[in-house]
Amino acid sequence: xxxxxxxxxxxxxxxxxxxxxxxxxxxxxxxxxxxxxxxxxxxxxxxxxxxxxxxxxxxxxxxxxxxxxxxxxxxxxxxxxxxxxxxxxxxxxxxxxxxxxxxxxxxxxxxxxxxxxxxxxxxxxxxxxxxxxxxxxxxxxxxxxxxxxxxxxxxxxxxxxxxxxxxxxxxxxxxxxxxxxxxxxxxxxxxxxxxxxxxxxxxxxxxxxxxxxxxxxxxxxxxxxxxxxxxxxxxxxxxxxxxxxxxxxxxxxxxxxxxxxxxxxxxxxxxxxxx
Amino acid sequence: xxxxxxxxxxxxxxxxxxxxxxxxxxxxxxxxxxxxxxxxxxxxxxxxxxxxxxxxxxxxxxxxxxxxxxxxxxxxxxxxxxxxxxxxxxxxxxxxxxxxxxxxxxxxxxxxxxxxxxxxxxxxxxxxxxxxxxxxxxxxxxxxxxxxxxxxxxxxxxxxxxxxxxxxxxxxxxxxxxxxxxxxxxxxxxxxxx
Numbered sequence: 078x079x080x081x082x083x084x085x086x087x088x089x090x091x092x093x094x095x096x097x098x099x100x101x102x103x104x105x106x107x108x109x110x111x112x113x114x115x116x117x118x119x120x121x122x123x124x125x126x127x128x129x130x131x132x133x134x135x136x137x138x139x140x141x142x143x144x145x146x147x148x149x150x151x152x153x154x155x156x157x158x159x160x161x162x163x164x165x166x167x168x169x170x171x172x173x174x175x176x177x178x179x180x181x182x183x184x185x186x187x188x189x190x191x192x193x194x195x196x197x198x199x200x201x202x203x204x205x206x207x208x209x210x211x212x213x214x215x216x217x218x219x220x221x222x223x224x225x226x227x228x229x230x231x232x233x234x235x236x237x238x239x240x241x242x243x244x245x246x247x248x249x250x251x252x253x254x255x256x257x258x259x260x261x262x263x264x265x266x267x268x269x270x271x272x273x274x275x276x277x278x279x280x281x282x283x284x285x286x287x288x289x290x291x292x293x294x295x296x297x298x299x300x301x302x303x304x305x306x307x308x309x310x311x312x313x314x315x316x317x318x319x320x321x322x323x324x325x326x327x328x329x330x331x332x333x334x335x336x337x338x339x340x341x342x343x344x345x346x347x348x349x350x351x352x
Numbered sequence: 353x354x355x356x357x358x359x360x361x362x363x364x365x366x367x368x369x370x371x372x373x374x375x376x377x378x379x380x381x382x383x384x385x386x387x388x389x390x391x392x393x394x395x396x397x398x399x400x401x402x403x404x405x406x407x408x409x410x411x412x413x414x415x416x417x418x419x420x421x422x423x424x425x426x427x428x429x430x431x432x433x434x435x436x437x438x439x440x441x442x443x444x445x446x447x448x449x450x451x452x453x454x455x456x457x458x459x460x461x462x463x464x465x466x467x468x469x470x471x472x473x474x475x476x477x478x479x480x481x482x483x484x485x486x487x488x489x490x491x492x493x494x495x496x497x498x499x500x501x502x503x504x505x506x507x508x509x510x511x512x513x514x515x516x517x518x519x520x521x522x523x524x525x526x527x528x529x530x531x532x533x534x535x536x537x538x539x540x541x542x543x544x545x546x
Contacts, residue, residue: 081468085440107418107445109437109465114449150449293448296418325418325431325446 081116087127088115091144094134099141101215102278103148105302114148146218150297154232155190157292158324159242162194164344166244169319170202173287179208182286182313184277185294186212189223189270190236195290196266197240197252205269211284213275220272226262233260277306282313289314293323307333314349321346357424357442358385358473358540361466363459363489365392365481367509369401371529372479376408376427378533383411384540385475386422388438390430390462392455392481402429418446424540430457437465453485463489472497472546475539477532479503481513490521497546501525501535 083091088111092103103111124130133140156162173179179199183192192212199205214220228236237249253260275283277294289310295303310320311333320328320337322345328334337347362372368391379387393401399415405427406413416428416436421443428444430436435447435457452458463476463486476493478486480503490500502523505511517523527535 085468107437107439109439109445109469110447110449112468113437113447113461113465150447152449296446296448300419323448325434327417 081112083112083116083119083127083130085112087131088112091115091131091134094131095141095144098135099138099145100279101145101276105278105299106297107299110150110297111148114150118144118147142218146216149216150293151187151216151219153187153190154239155194155228155236156239156243156245157191157194158344159239159244161321161324161344161346162198162239162243164340164342164346165195165321166198166202168340168342169288169321169346170198170204172317172319173208174202174204176287177207179204179288180284180286181208181210181288181290182284183210183212184275184289184291184310186214186220186223186272187216188219188228189226189272190228191290191292192223192270193226193228193262193266194240194243196270197245199269200266201245201247205266208269210270211286212270212272215274215276215278217274220274223270224267224272226264226267227256227259228262230255230258230260277309278302282309284313285315286313286318287315288319288321290321292321293326295326296323304332307331311336311349316349318349319346320349357422358475359388359422359438359466359470360385360475360477360536360539361388361390361462362477362479363390363463363486364479365455365459365483365485365510365513367480367482368392370480370509371503371507371532372405373408374529375532375536376405376411378530378537379409379411380533380537381410381425383425383537385536386424387411387427387536388416388422388430388436388462388466389427390436390457390459392457392459392485393432395432405429416444416446418444420444430462432457435461437461438469440469442469453483455483455485459486460489464492467492467496467498470496470498474498475501475536477501477503477527477536478514478517479529480508480510482510483513484516484520486513487517487520490517490523494522494524499524499539501527501532503532504528
């Protein structure tokens, strides 16, 4: 690829179509990533012209869903950044253990690898039975994959390494059964996870939580949208609840920074101190 | 009239760090361009790299943060395990999408995004390395009017990356590491292709 076949104004046109026709609002997303992914999709699906690309998105709702799936980044892994999971295990779970009932919101969960990782932590702390994890994403197709609890077997070696680095003590393979190309995770892990569509741009709060996890989602938003979503999280957290973000994300320079205190470690975990 | 600063991106993989360590000490302290370094590496060496490079130059060296706006005379390092993109308003954004050329950060990804955002105010320099990342990106930089530079393969610790670039992309300059600072120092101001 030398020059992008779909120009930036054309990308803006498509995003506007998707908003008006389907209600998905990407207009406050950072442009460079969307631009790149739209062009990637255009080439991968071999459209002869921008007009045909646009017509397909407007006229074919199923294809529009593919468009949404492709331009949102759905790369994830189990126990991503093991140090982060270690911090959850040692600093957050002991606090959550004091509650009679634990509500967790994993926003932008994609295909669910990190949700299952956290369910494993809960199980090992003997807290899973009194927990519920709301795992949400804008994208219904990735949620379908999460619901199945099946992940490529080819990744398990890496995931097992991550799990060990995150302080895991068990034999990681005891959590799944191998099924040809897929590892199917134990049913009891999935029983406490509710996979459900939620759009961080347009949907509001739906409960009050003790922990919200949202990793590497807001890096794709512009500052205005980041601020809006952080306020949504703040409103959805109980007093002294935890907010956990991706390794390069921060609350510094946002409108909620005064309401949170970062845990004293290198991980991106904050505690809500004020209303 | 635009006040957008010029941008120089150094991309490298195996052996690339060696070249960068040769280049940094010779950079002009009053450099009028921003510099981005995209280096393939293990996640663990994170903070060490910033310290290592800081010790080699009077210019400010920092890890690139999302949403920050590029400033002249600052050296930004693409964080390990993220792609680094450049927005049209010269701010940075991070991206955790699939690896490209088995790499994240990928040099191609940053070169291509910068080509779209900076056009002719960009110089892309590809250094030593063992895979073909960067070659497509150089072609994009060239197509957008930027300058394409490749480390002389003879001088590279691992010559595969510069050789692939010479095969696949229009390269305007082939330089030894010790010639690169001279090029960067003179890149701003004198270049009037824009």
